[in-house]
Amino acid sequence: MGKAMIELGAARPAVRPANPCFSSGPCAKRPGWSLAALEGAMVGRSHRAAEPKGRIAEVIARSRAILGMPADWRLGVVPASDTGAVEMVLWSVLGQRGVDVLVWESFSKEWATDIVAQLKLPDVALREAPYGRLPALDPVAPERDAVFVWNGTTSGVRLRDADFIAEEREGLAICDATSAAFAMRLPWERLDVVTWSWQKVLGGEAAHGMLALSPRAVARLEGYDAGRPLPKIMRLTRGGKLIEGIFEGDTINTPSMLCVEDALDGLRWAESVGGLDGLVARSEANLAAVERWVASSGWAAFLAEEPEARSCTSICLKIVVPWFLAMDARAQARVAKRLAAILEAEGVGLDLASYRDAPPGLRIWGGATVETSDIEALLPWLDWAFAEVAVEMARDEAAADG
Template sequence: MRATLIERPQKRPGNPRFSSGPCAKRPGFRLDGLRGAPLGRSHRSDIGREKLRTALDQSREILGIPDSHRIAILPGSDTGAFEAAMWNLLGPRPLEVLVWDEFGARWAEDAAQQLGLEPEIRRVPYGDIVDLAAVNWDRDVCFTWNGTASGVRIPESAEIPAGRGGLVLCDATSAAFAMDLPWERLDAVTFSWQKVLGGEAAHGMLVLSPRAVARLESHRPRWPVPRLFRLTRDGHLIDGIFRDETINTPSMLCVEDYLQALCWAREIGGLPALVARAEGNARTVWEFCESRDWIENLARDSATRSTTSVCLRLVDARIRDSRAFVQNLTARLESEGVAFDIGAYRHAPPGLRIWCGATVEKADVEALLPWIEWAYESEIAALR
């Protein structure tokens, strides 16, 4: 391993924002581009309803969501949307929760401790993924498609049975708009605006299949459902929630920003272009790691590597306190103004997490990587 300090890089990322949420705004974003927001107007007004309907319709178009599925805007970001799905849908069947990062662990905890269910929890360490072939799809199943905190995603080769008996609840907040999702095999899918499209926080999306709607209208949960989560009334779906009547008041400024992000996505080529941008960014990081012996992808199986939240770990025997080393490294990068918020999630193993979603420019990823190597070499030199 090299012991000499490399030269300080000269080229800097044009946008040093690599946070995994809220994520970088889309290229060309300007605040004055949001002047069309109906500020000070009711979301129940004609223009408010029109904006909300457009957000739902364009989300369906870009993501390729079948016409048979219902879409709603919910409060509380992806967390609120997924909690709403759990509180309303779970109970009639046995449950499995698949855990390979912090957020899957939260759903397992809520199912067991808040809802009082007795789920079978399939849990693996960070960097691994559960054996999907062992999952009983005749049970209800909850999982994250892409582990934001672990950088581990469902592999493309995975198949969810069409003839499954249970419902599939999928937290797709770091996957929607960056990965192809098999909508016909998923029954409740959630995501937020603040991830791949770089929207503002606090708003979540819930997509329900016909099977999920049938469950909603035939099942009454045995626990109280908070008002912000209620999707039915008197045994029937509250249809307005899935058109233009949100459960609570949305930020029309955030709605406008989301609409502008959807417009940008459509202009660059829709979902295929979004997927390609994320994959290109991630591949740039992977190739950097493959040519160095001190850093590697946290995902052990290359087929499960995330293309959005790329999580890395340092593999250098000279580093005795990995967490302190990473804190110093990321602080050095932030002080240089070349990378903000790229430390691993607080409950994950110490390392780096570089957001590579579609709003990130590949040139910025390419400019960032020499700085990471420089910061690493600088911190190694400081150990001596």
């Protein structure tokens, strides 16, 4: 690396992000948030009582309205975040038909593991792609089920449409949309199950999931018995009928009323910035800011190989300078961790490390609660921190050479 790398040191940027929180989950709270937003929470009350249950129902109603969900869909609050919502459906409806599973990052791989290794379904077709790419999007046969994420939270790769799903179909399209809902437009007519959690785009608190079901999904739940024993926390039917209360605010288990109040605060804020159109615009502006910076950075690139597949929420970056690419995987991981550690130590960018199973790099959350001005303030710090890492590497190399 030598003397040239030692001379790379850059001037420390003068401007800091007002909010340094760029975690991909739990995500940044909405601008201006404080604990005062929770003062009206129905703590100490039964979630079954009329007023607290009404608050839960309000979360459902406001979510439906903002997302433009079809009137004949059900939406409910379920346990265990997005993971719980996905698991409930996989274990309840799969097995009647063959299933295509699209795998291109860690969470979609988890759903594939459930389906292949745990459910042990006999007719599974895996469509796999490495981090940074989408799998083959050939049409799914109308008679087959499909399981996929809309946005790869750990890869920064997203779908732009669901044209691979037939509008006229017998199978179900099961979509994990946790880092897409409220930041990307979802084609409801091509989907049957959509899941997300409160902790992503609207910056809510963890542990609660949202489960949306089309009429076709409800018909599968009521008309197909997979014969699997299910614990109470995963049951969506009773006596062969959908438990309608789940979709009216009568949750399976006890929710946190503090989290419910926080979810309502996020939804009201979403309405104040223009609803879904405003939320999408905010996220896309964050991606655009990073795109402008990457174009001139010289050392960073998007993990997503195709520009049209770049996520506007989980924005994943890789390091592309030759000396880094020449390292083995463990050394690359150390460099990327050091880069994230410097940014955290400076207090300008928290939780920016790439996901543990992803290629070494950085991951910047660009969801709607993140101000574009904070993204723009962060980016010069990335250059500064990378220069600091390069200098450290050059000094270590010089010391090793004596």
